[in-house]
Amino acid sequence: MQADIGVYGLGTMGGALSLNLAEKGFRVAVSNREADWIAPFVAGAGPLAERIVPREGLEAFIAALTPPRVVLFMIPSGTPLDEMIAQVTPLLSPGDTIIDAGNADFNDTERRARALAEKSLHFVGLGISGGEEGARHGPSMMFGGSAESWDRLRPMAEAIAARYRGDPCVAHLGPGGAGHFVKTVHNGIEYADMQMIAEIYGLLRDGAGWEAGRIGALFSGWNAGPLRSFLIEVTAAVLKARDAGTGAPVVDAIRDRAAQKGTGRWTMIEALKLGQAPSTIAAAVDARVWSSQHAARTAVAGAIPAGARDVAIPASPALEEGLRAARILAHLQGFELLRAASGAFGWALDLPRIAEIWRAGCIIRSALLDELAEALRAVPEGAPLLLGPGLDVTLARTVPALRAVVGAGVAGGWPVPALAAALAWYDSMRQARGSANLIQAQRDFFGHHGFERIDAPGPHHGPWTAKD
Ligand SMILES: NC(=O)C1=CN([C@@H]2O[C@H](COP(=O)(O)OP(=O)(O)OC[C@H]3O[C@@H](n4cnc5c(N)ncnc54)[C@H](OP(=O)(O)O)[C@@H]3O)[C@@H](O)[C@H]2O)C=CC1
Numbered sequence: 001m002q003a004d005i006g007v008y009g010l011g012t013m014g015g016a017l018s019l020n021l022a023e024k025g026f027r028v029a030v031s032n033r034e035a036d037w038i039a040p041f042v043a044g045a046g047p048l049a050e051r052i053v054p055r056e057g058l059e060a061f062i063a064a065l066t067p068p069r070v071v072l073f074m075i076p077s078g079t080p081l082d083e084m085i086a087q088v089t090p091l092l093s094p095g096d097t098i099i100d101a102g103n104a105d106f107n108d109t110e111r112r113a114r115a116l117a118e119k120s121l122h123f124v125g126l127g128i129s130g131g132e133e134g135a136r137h138g139p140s141m142m143f144g145g146s147a148e149s150w151d152r153l154r155p156m157a158e159a160i161a162a163r164y165r166g167d168p169c170v171a172h173l174g175p176g177g178a179g180h181f182v183k184t185v186h187n188g189i190e191y192a193d194m195q196m197i198a199e200i201y202g203l204l205r206d207g208a209g210w211e212a213g214r215i216g217a218l219f220s221g222w223n224a225g226p227l228r229s230f231l232i233e234v235t236a237a238v239l240k241a242r243d244a245g246t247g248a249p250v251v252d253a254i255r256d257r258a259a260q261k262g263t264g265r266w267t268m269i270e271a272l273k274l275g276q277a278p279s280t281i282a283a284a285v286d287a288r289v290w291s292s293q294h295a296a297r298t299a300v301a302g303a304i305p306a307g308a309r310d311v312a313i314p315a316s317p318a319l320e321e322g323l324r325a326a327r328i329l330a331h332l333q334g335f336e337l338l339r340a341a342s343g344a345f346g347w348a349l350d351l352p353r354i355a356e357i358w359r360a361g362c363i364i365r366s367a368l369l370d371e372l373a374e375a376l377r378a379v380p381e382g383a384p385l386l387l388g389p390g391l392d393v394t395l396a397r398t399v400p401a402l403r404a405v406v407g408a409g410v411a412g413g414w415p416v417p418a419l420a421a422a423l424a425w426y427d428s429m430r431q432a433r434g435s436a437n438l439i440q441a442q443r444d445f446f447g448h449h450g451f452e453r454i455d456a457p458g459p460h461h462g463p464w465t466a467k468d
């Protein structure tokens, strides 16, 4: 049997995606670097095995594909992918397509697309979100590549994608690295959302003395309201889970060191290159770094005075509203970054469509994304996204709660870096006149850098004479 597509890499995501493709009627050739994974995978596929073509070795794998061939890699996307591309390219023919469905640095995707185009091969950078469950039953997918590749692969992509009220959660976002860039920013927002949720958990645990299960029950309640989302649902389930041996909350036994594979860091690197400052994502990346500095934290703990003792943590409605405000702000920062990238790289990213394809299947899926898609459609071209119709009203109503939550964290000495970063951005952006006039004066004083005046064309220098 010849296959419609080949999936290389039968790990968590590749295995699940292969089964999803087979379930939707596609014949899927599968292979894996460690070949002894292949037979157990097929054995576990049940009736879907009849549409799975297992192959050991690259040559046999490629020979199992119907031309023009489509080869999808679901492996770590740095050097491993470059090595696999080098091995597979001589086996392919002009017109064949390589898809990288892993998380990739979009600069690598751009480079690979250029190099493969010289060999008349198509390269697709496909951002996929949804974890194992999403890959198996319907992920959200961010397609980057040529229009020709999209036309060819669209039916397959739409067949396996998550659906939001019937609408497939996949879109062609642009050429080259556009899909991987959008996936990277998705993960940046994911980092911010996870961090802000963890900060609320920390306030309740350390500031209010709540036990994990009680916090989990609170999150469950929130999941029935405007905060409804996969990450709130996951948080509630995690907080309620108990260790089979001890009966204690599992979360209490987990080391407080957050790992990261790089997408949050990539988001920040690209943001800074584009002159953007998504402060909530930066705070989330910072917080993961601080969390990993466990030895230093342990040494410092107790040696430095704590915050005030008599600070009350705001009650549940304020926590819920504050988190809602911060979540909106984090998403808006992510979309501002996408808008900046779209302009800089000439991608014409369809921001409302991106919000729409994130409404189901992906890790940050939430009730907010539907509201956000509507607001992004309505916001005038070029206007700050903070003025997104509807969201502006919600922010005006919920930001006071965010102030109360951040205020309690600051006064009590419980860290709330991402929540505070959201608030700082909001307050900075609503200041028609900020304090950067002083920065300009300082720069001119020590570096003769010049400044603009509000009352006369420039540039100007100050009458600085002496250090006071
Ligand atoms: N897990 C998730 O929730 C998500 C992951 N991703 C991305 O999907 C990709 C795969 O992740 P995931 O399935 O979780 O990872 P796993 O660790 O479960 O699987 C990794 C796969 O990559 C293969 N692999 C590793 N190194 C090499 C190499 N040098 N050459 C060839 N094959 C190699 C492994 O083969 P072998 O068995 O031989 O080691 C295995 O098939 C990554 O890019 C990840 O960032 C994207 C979205 C969500």
Ligand SMILES: O=C(CO)[C@H](O)[C@H](O)COP(=O)(O)O
Pocket: 103, 128, 129, 130, 131, 187, 190, 259, 260, 261, 262, 263, 264, 363
């Ligand atoms: O892409 C994903 C979800 O969207 C992956 O789960 C990713 O691994 C998460 O990033 P990190 O490992 O850095 O927390």
